[in-house]
Amino acid sequence: MRRNLVSALLGVAIGIGMAAPAAAADLVRVASSQKGLWDQTMIQFGYDKGIFAKHDLELEILWTDGGADAQQAVIAGSMDIAVGTGTLGVISAWSKGAPVRIISASMTGSSDLFWYTKADSDIASFKDTGGKTVGFSRPGSSTNLIASALVADAGTDAELVPTGGISATMTQVMSDQVDVGWSAVPLGLDREAAGEIKIIATGNDAPGVKDQTVRVHIVNATFLEKNPEVVERFLEAFQETLEWAYGTDEALQMWIAMNGLELEAARAARDRGYPREAMELFPVQGIDRSLQEALDNKRLDAPLSAEQVEEMLADSVKFAESVGG
Amino acid sequence: MNRSTAALRQPLWQRWWPLAASAALIVFVGATLQLMIEGGLVSPFVISPPLEVVRSIPQLFLEENLTGLFLLTLGVTFAATAIAAIIGIPSGWFLFRYREFGNAYESWLGALFSAPIILLYPLFLVIMGRGLPAVMAMSILVGVIPIVLNTYNGLRGVPKVLPNVARSFGMPEPQIFWKVLLPAALPLIFTGVRLALIYTMINVVAMEFLISLGGLGFLVGDLYDRYELPEMYAAVLFVILASILFFSGINRLERWLTHQ
Numbered sequence: 079m080r081r082n083l084v085s086a087l088l089g090v091a092i093g094i095g096m097a098a099p100a101a102a103a104d105l106v107r108v109a110s111s112q113k114g115l116w117d118q119t120m121i122q123f124g125y126d127k128g129i130f131a132k133h134d135l136e137l138e139i140l141w142t143d144g145g146a147d148a149q150q151a152v153i154a155g156s157m158d159i160a161v162g163t164g165t166l167g168v169i170s171a172w173s174k175g176a177p178v179r180i181i182s183a184s185m186t187g188s189s190d191l192f193w194y195t196k197a198d199s200d201i202a203s204f205k206d207t208g209g210k211t212v213g214f215s216r217p218g219s220s221t222n223l224i225a226s227a228l229v230a231d232a233g234t235d236a237e238l239v240p241t242g243g244i245s246a247t248m249t250q251v252m253s254d255q256v257d258v259g260w261s262a263v264p265l266g267l268d269r270e271a272a273g274e275i276k277i278i279a280t281g282n283d284a285p286g287v288k289d290q291t292v293r294v295h296i297v298n299a300t301f302l303e304k305n306p307e308v309v310e311r312f313l314e315a316f317q318e319t320l321e322w323a324y325g326t327d328e329a330l331q332m333w334i335a336m337n338g339l340e341l342e343a344a345r346a347a348r349d350r351g352y353p354r355e356a357m358e359l360f361p362v363q364g365i366d367r368s369l370q371e372a373l374d375n376k377r378l379d380a381p382l383s384a385e386q387v388e389e390m391l392a393d394s395v396k397f398a399e400s401v402g403g
Numbered sequence: 404m405n406r407s408t409a410a411l412r413q414p415l416w417q418r419w420w421p422l423a424a425s426a427a428l429i430v431f432v433g434a435t436l437q438l439m440i441e442g443g444l445v446s447p448f449v450i451s452p453p454l455e456v457v458r459s460i461p462q463l464f465l466e467e468n469l470t471g472l473f474l475l476t477l478g479v480t481f482a483a484t485a486i487a488a489i490i491g492i493p494s495g496w497f498l499f500r501y502r503e504f505g506n507a508y509e510s511w512l513g514a515l516f517s518a519p520i521i522l523l524y525p526l527f528l529v530i531m532g533r534g535l536p537a538v539m540a541m542s543i544l545v546g547v548i549p550i551v552l553n554t555y556n557g558l559r560g561v562p563k564v565l566p567n568v569a570r571s572f573g574m575p576e577p578q579i580f581w582k583v584l585l586p587a588a589l590p591l592i593f594t595g596v597r598l599a600l601i602y603t604m605i606n607v608v609a610m611e612f613l614i615s616l617g618g619l620g621f622l623v624g625d626l627y628d629r630y631e632l633p634e635m636y637a638a639v640l641f642v643i644l645a646s647i648l649f650f651s652g653i654n655r656l657e658r659w660l661t662h663q
Contacts, residue, residue: 146627146628153446153448153449154446154448154449155446167628167630170629170630171448171630174630174632175448176448176630177448216615216624216628217615217625218625218628218629219628239533240533240614240615240616241533242525242528242533242613242614242615245525246525246528246529246533249525249528249529250528250529250532250533253529255529255532255533375629376629377629377630
């Protein structure tokens with residue numbers, strides 16, 4: 079009788095144990111912007127592939143209008159991590175005491191950005207832009223800084239004009255309102271293939287830009303303090319996503335579904351605009367140049383000391399050691 | 404007894420009460436926000452403490468050319484509203500005078516009034532270039548619609564007995580318009596101008612923000628990008644100040660015209 083009772087209780091206990099749900103994955107709220115661009119959409123590719131789930135992470139992805147909005151969502155605490163936000167904006171917010179930490183690089187160099195003219199233009203390079211107009215998105219943006227550097231390097235008197243987003247810029251170039259426009263891979267490459275435009279420079283042609291981390295991944299400081307192990311797993315999953323995205327064509331197929339490119343064109347666009355080395359998570363590079371640009375563009379009130387810079391990058395250095403890559 | 408004499412005969416507290424009540428509300432809201440931020444209920448990285456916002460104002464004048472940008476937004480808004488009025492009031496009269504057109508176009512104008520015309524800004528940039536003409540053209544378009552509609556409805560709403568009496572005294576038609584119809588329709592026409600001002604101002608600031616060009620809208624966007632939050636909120640205060648100045652000006656103009 080007693081044995082039966084024990085067996086019954088044991089059975090009930092096992093049944094309850096089996097019926098109980100497995101421990102829930104950790105939820106991470108991630109903000110990103112510019113859905114459709116290869117680097118910014120990487121988070122979605124990895125999530126759809128199930129890589130983050132493999133690391134016991136559930137993602138809630140929010141697409142914002144731009145990097146500044148994604149950063150503000152992290153600062154406000156409504157999102158935990160923002161991927162691919164502008165380095166200068168983060169430096170500015172961090173220096174003013176905002177609860178935000180840099181956890182890794184996102185994009186080093188600006189091979190994704192390019193400047194172009196109409197195919198029949200007599201401009202072959204930035205050396206020919208004397209007396210011409212050169213577009214950038216908006217004052218203080220990375221396109222503004224790079225366009226300024228390209229013009230300065232060419233030594234011409236080209237006039238820099240804010241032309242807004244990629245589509246608006248393309249329209250202004252094709253309707254002869256602006257001589258040189260800007261775009262980001264893959265947008266506009268179809269026009270280049272069709273012989274309608276010609277590319278005269280990429281972002282990496284500007285001196286010093288190739289080795290400068292222009293976008294970073296950031297985290298809310300409180301979230302990092304409470305969940306350092308979750309952030310580490312997030313970066314491990316991101317690292318694995320990158321390996322998979324460059325090691326197979328699966329992510330390219332996902333990208334193609336978004337942009338309507340052919341496989342080979344997509345591969346060429348990826349390798350041209352987002353070479354694997356540009357997307358290394360570690361280290362954050364060219365910080366001196368970024369700090370100088372932040373100062374020049376009033377994003378910093380005063381230069382940061384060496385200790386402050388070290389403190390600002392401390393988490394990314396720590397994760398470089400634990401996550402590697 | 405004119406209005407200003409009547410105002411002087413009011414007790415002092417009645418004359419100053421609206422201003423005092425407005426100031427008290429601003430102080431109350433500001434103090435509440437300040438306490439909420441200091442108490443940790445609201446993050447200072449989302450909403451800047453009001454005291455910091457006030458303290459940042461001199462910096463805007465010294466380093467950000469606030470005076471120039473403020474005057475630019477004010478000037479563009481004023482010019483766009485004035486041009487909208489110059490186009491809109493005669494257009495409203497035309498629809499009133501030729502009822503067939505009024506009947507045909509009133510519903511179209513009503514639909515256009517509620518349409519988010521700001522979404523057409525890329526089209527305006529393409530047609531007019533990325534500059535002040537595009538901002539002006541869009542602002543005039545959004546401003547002219549309420550003025551046309553209100554002029555039309557104001558003139559239609561004038562009791563028929565008024566022009567009929569004028570005609571019975573042999574008043575010529577142009578005089579009936581200037582001396583009878585227009586003054587009677589004036590309150591509704593000014594409602595249209597006020598609405599035009601609101602829409603024009605929103606449009607001007609939004610366009611400045613979107614295309615990084617011009618006055619206060621550009622400044623707000625720039626400060627946001629630079630993460631200068633107290634300065635950004637201070638710039639927003641100046642957008643509100645511009646709106647207050649316009650409303651005060653229009654009320655005075657309406658009172659003056661009514662007395663004429």
